[in-house]
Amino acid sequence: MRQITMAEAINEALREEMRKDPNMFILGEEIGLRGGAFTCTKGLMEEFPGRVLDTPISESAIAGAAYGAALTGTKAVAEFMFSDFSFIAMDQIINSAAKSRYMFGGQATIPVVFRMSSGSGRQQAAQHSQSLEVLYAHIPGLKVIMPSTPYDAKGLLKAAINDYNPVVFLEPRVLYFKKGEVPEQEYTIPIGKGDIKRSGEDVTVVATGVMVERSLAVAEKLGREGISVEVIDPRTIRPLDTELIVASVKKTGRLIVVHEAPRTYGMAGEIIALVMEQAFDYLNAPPQRVAGHDVPIPYNRNLERLAIPLEEDIEAAVRKSLKYAF
Amino acid sequence: MDVTTSLSKEQLTKMYYDMWIIRNFEENLLDLYQKNLAYGGMHVSVGEEAIAVGACANLKREDTIVTSHRGHGHCIAKGADLKGMMAELLARKDGLCKGKGGSQHIVDMSVGVLGAQGIVGAGCGIAVGSALSFKIRGQKNVCVNFFGDGAANTGSFHESLNMAALYSLPVVFICENNGYAVSTSFARSTKIDKISVRAGSYGMPGVTIDGNNIFEVYKTVGEAVERARQGDGPTLIEAVTYRWYGHYVGDPCTYRPPGELERWKEKDPILFLEKYLLANKLCRQEEIDGLKAAAGKAIAEALDYALASPEPEPADLFTDVYFEK
Ligand SMILES: Cc1ncc(C[n+]2csc(CCOP(=O)(O)OP(=O)(O)O)c2C)c(N)n1
Numbered sequence: 026m027r028q029i030t031m032a033e034a035i036n037e038a039l040r041e042e043m044r045k046d047p048n049m050f051i052l053g054e055e056i057g058l059r060g061g062a063f064t065c066t067k068g069l070m071e072e073f074p075g076r077v078l079d080t081p082i083s084e085s086a087i088a089g090a091a092y093g094a095a096l097t098g099t100k101a102v103a104e105f106m107f108s109d110f111s112f113i114a115m116d117q118i119i120n121s122a123a124k125s126r127y128m129f130g131g132q133a134t135i136p137v138v139f140r141m142s143s144g145s146g147r148q149q150a151a152q153h154s155q156s157l158e159v160l161y162a163h164i165p166g167l168k169v170i171m172p173s174t175p176y177d178a179k180g181l182l183k184a185a186i187n188d189y190n191p192v193v194f195l196e197p198r199v200l201y202f203k204k205g206e207v208p209e210q211e212y213t214i215p216i217g218k219g220d221i222k223r224s225g226e227d228v229t230v231v232a233t234g235v236m237v238e239r240s241l242a243v244a245e246k247l248g249r250e251g252i253s254v255e256v257i258d259p260r261t262i263r264p265l266d267t268e269l270i271v272a273s274v275k276k277t278g279r280l281i282v283v284h285e286a287p288r289t290y291g292m293a294g295e296i297i298a299l300v301m302e303q304a305f306d307y308l309n310a311p312p313q314r315v316a317g318h319d320v321p322i323p324y325n326r327n328l329e330r331l332a333i334p335l336e337e338d339i340e341a342a343v344r345k346s347l348k349y350a351f
Numbered sequence: 352m353d354v355t356t357s358l359s360k361e362q363l364t365k366m367y368y369d370m371w372i373i374r375n376f377e378e379n380l381l382d383l384y385q386k387n388l389a390y391g392g393m394h395v396s397v398g399e400e401a402i403a404v405g406a407c408a409n410l411k412r413e414d415t416i417v418t419s420h421r422g423h424g425h426c427i428a429k430g431a432d433l434k435g436m437m438a439e440l441l442a443r444k445d446g447l448c449k450g451k452g453g454s455q456h457i458v459d460m461s462v463g464v465l466g467a468q469g470i471v472g473a474g475c476g477i478a479v480g481s482a483l484s485f486k487i488r489g490q491k492n493v494c495v496n497f498f499g500d501g502a503a504n505t506g507s508f509h510e511s512l513n514m515a516a517l518y519s520l521p522v523v524f525i526c527e528n529n530g531y532a533v534s535t536s537f538a539r540s541t542k543i544d545k546i547s548v549r550a551g552s553y554g555m556p557g558v559t560i561d562g563n564n565i566f567e568v569y570k571t572v573g574e575a576v577e578r579a580r581q582g583d584g585p586t587l588i589e590a591v592t593y594r595w596y597g598h599y600v601g602d603p604c605t606y607r608p609p610g611e612l613e614r615w616k617e618k619d620p621i622l623f624l625e626k627y628l629l630a631n632k633l634c635r636q637e638e639i640d641g642l643k644a645a646a647g648k649a650i651a652e653a654l655d656y657a658l659a660s661p662e663p664e665p666a667d668l669f670t671d672v673y674f675e676k
Contacts, residue, residue, distance in 0.1 A: 059534045059606070081504035081540040082471050082532055110470065113506070148391030148442075150453045152469035320672050324391055324453030325442035328668045 028204040034175035035065040035140075035196065038182035039102065041211060043073050046100055049186070052078035052087055053104030053140075062106045063142060063201045088114030088139065092122040092191070095137035100186060107149075108141035108157045108195060122191035123166035134189045138182070143171065143195040144234060144285055145322045145329055154322035154329075156286035158233070159295075161193040162263040168216055169262040171195040173237035175205040177260050180214030188216060197234040197285075219266035221273070225255035228279040228346050231270055231296055232258060236283040236315075236334060243339045254343060262292060270296060271303045278309035279346045285333045288316035310349035313342045354570040360633050364642060366408060366565055367628065370400040370621045371646035373424040376433070379650055380423075380440060384600045388658075389440045392469070393454045394421040398563075398595035401620035402527055403428040405568030406495055409576045415463040415481045415494040417474040420455045421527075421594075422467035425497045431459035437653040443660035449671070450663045465494075471532075472505025474498055475524065479511045482520035482585075493521045493579045495572070501532025503546045512553040512587065521579035523572060524587045527562060529594045534606040550587035562590030563620040593618075 029037075043049050050073075051066060057079035060067030070077040080087050084105060091103035105111040111118065118139055125133045145154035162169045168190055172178035178196065185192040222237055223244050232240040237258045244254035255273050259266050274280050280300055282293035293314035300312060317333045358366075377395040384393060396403070399421075407416065407428035418425040426436060432447065439446030440454055447459055455469035465481060468474045478496030485492045502508055503526055515522050526546050530537050543549075550557020556575075560567045568590060575586035593615035597604045604612075628634040634642075 055533050055535060058539075062533075079535060079539060081535075082501045083504050083506065085506045113470070113472075148453070150391060150451070150455055150469065152455065153392060318668065320668055321451075323451035323663075323668060324439075324448070324456070325450040325663050326390065328451065328663055328665070331665055331668055 026206040026208055029175055029207050030202050030204050031172070031175045031178045031196065032064045032201040034179035034207050035182055036067060036069070038179045038186070039066065039069060040072065042183060042186045043069065043076060049100035050076040050078065050094070051102045051104065052080050052091060054080055054082055054106055056104050061104065063198070065201070066104065084110050084113035085117060088117035089121065091137045091139070092117050092135065095135045096125065096133055100136040102138045102140060102186060105139065105141035107153050108143045109152050109155050111139065111141050111157070114139070118161070118167070118191070118193065119164050123164045127166060135191050136186070136189045138185045138192045138194050140194045140196065142198040142201070144197045144199065145333060146199040146235070148324055148326050148329060150324040151321035156234070156284070156317065158195050158262045159286060159290070159292050162292070166191065168192045168264065169195070170216065170260065171197065171233050171262055172260055173197065173200065173234055173258050175207050177214060177220065177258070179207055180212050181216065181260060184213045184216050187213070192216070199235055214260070217261045217264040217266055219257055219259040219261070219269040221255065221269070222258050223254065223256040225253035225277065227253045227277055228281065228343055229255045229257060229270070229273040229277045230281045230283060230339065230343065232256060232283040233262065233292065234285055236285055239334065239336050240283055240339055243336050243343065247340065247343060252343065252347065265296070265299070267299050267303070271300060274300050274304045275307045278307055280308070280312040281315055281339070281342045281346060282312070283315040283334055283339055285317050287319045288314055289319050291316050309351070310346040313346060315339055315342045354566045355627070358569070362408065363624070363628060363633060364638070366404050367621070367624050368642045368646055369404045369428055370624065371643055372433070372649060373400045373403060373427050374621065375646050375650040376427060376437070376653070377423055379654060381596070381600060383441065390442070391453050392420070393440070393600045394598065395596050395600065396421050396424040396594060398615060398619070399527055399529060399592045400424055401565040401623070402525065402562045402568055402590045402592060403497070405565040406525055406572040408569055409573045410463070410493065410495065412462060413490070414492045415465050416497065417465045417478040417481065417494065418467045418497045419471065419474055419499060419502065420467060420469055421499065422457060422497065423454070426457050426459060426464050426467070429464050430462040431457065431464045433649060433653040434656040435459065437657035438660045441657045441660070442662070443657055444663045444667070445656070445660035449667060451667070451671070472498070472502045472507035475502070475508045475511035478522050478524070479515050479520060482515065482522035483518065485521055486518070491580050493523060493576050495523045495525060495576070497525050497527060499532060500526060500528040500530070500537050500546060501535070501540065502526070503549070504540055512550070512555065512585070515585040516554045519582065519584035521582070522585045523575045523579055524585060525572065526587065526589045528589050528591050531594070531598065531606070533598045536606070545589060547587055547589040555585045555587060557587040557589070559589040559591060562592035563618045563623060565620060565624050
């Protein structure tokens, strides 16, 4: 199968959907003439004149306009260059977009997607490196997606555009230019369905974003020692594929959740709580969180590297889980 | 009164020297970035030095500034520690932010530099707060806020100007209109051709000046600072200028029309002052050369200091998250 980057996959998803819907539009800073800070919208302005808006630096208006257009039936995708800048737009994303269907007694459908690049790894320091998925996942009415491969990015973005609910779509920045297999023919991936990235018998590792790659590398390494690690990427943070995770834990009896975002009040806490509620009796070891430290992301590259889970942290957690005896 | 005649030779040569410090500092950074000793998001202000230096020449140590992602020049002009700045850009332990902030978060509270901001527009509100603090405390100080033309389209800018005018706060908003916000030209982001006209709608004076003419900058900011000090409220100054290098270090600048950079290089703000000093016989060529050499030496010393500073230790990852008594 052909290999393309995540940026190219996102570009294709937008292009295909804009071809299908003559009213769908996209807006954001630097997305038109320049084709996006990370090239995700390259060539789209030429192909869809009038439907690719280079905006001023006005995040609040970007989100408000995307929501307002969606409220009146026009599909909109807004891009935030860094998820950190979406803080300025949070009022519109959360107070307007997320709640309006409910507040309006079901009168509104809101086909809007808020795309944003996410995470650390480029020495951009504390205001350009955050992982905000759980902030958004905490809000009823929003769906939150974070793909880890070009294939998932394309299929999920297409699903998000056609979901008619506000979706926050987080794209791990350091994965934009990594290639992966993406078929030529059209497909979508259902929102809320996780994916078993590697099946195993001994321990379940649930990971998102860049942590999927790291977990797979650990699984590969431990596999050579005869330790069989199952790696699950939920892909959608909300709604979460609880069924898939619980079924896996029932099989392996061990759970480790890995994410880049800070540990406290994080996704791992939520997933572990769900598993405790639904599969407590199956557990052979305490579930573990392997997460980013509770610090802002520092500039210095050595410190930045240490701020989020490393392969060795994941490996240590797996070994600890396997050694555990009641 | 002609501003040029009100400035002493000493003041003028200091301005000239400071501009060279900024330029040398940033041109060194470009090289350090190439060598991967400095990294991450870095934005240099070469070509815009007259604004930082001309504006800060009006400020006292207790006055404050708030700057943007393109803030090295402002920090230097306000007197931030050069060695600490250089060490910060090299992500070293002795950096002003202990290696944890980098270019976009340079700060030196000891000289009233309240920090660079990586979030475009954020500084406007912070400057209002600093000015409010002066007012409440009855201090006759001023806060100067530097930001770009792009920032003038943020909600923060509009809310901040309105509030500053409403409370007659001692703040001077200086918009450095360098023609671009990343690759987006001013004309492609803004319907009006002068940002300064926005001042009127908030009830404060607004003026557009040549940002490459240090005399004009010095005089205009001086008047605004004086008004602010006297309790007569804020001013918006739009200083028109140009950045010689890309938006970020590594930007290929494909969006610039041919010849544009060359035209602006002819308006080099440092050369402008140099010509003035020579033409008016305030300095001899040897003095000019001496000032340039001294600036180069100061930067070389800062660099030596930075290179000798160690990397932060892993335990530093966890310090300063909270203030602890
Ligand atoms: C709120 C926010 N949106 C977007 C960005 C990304 N960004 C960084 S600098 C910049 C352009 C700023 O332009 P301007 O204010 O004119 O300053 P200049 O870079 O020209 O000095 C943009 C869009 C950001 N840092 N913060």
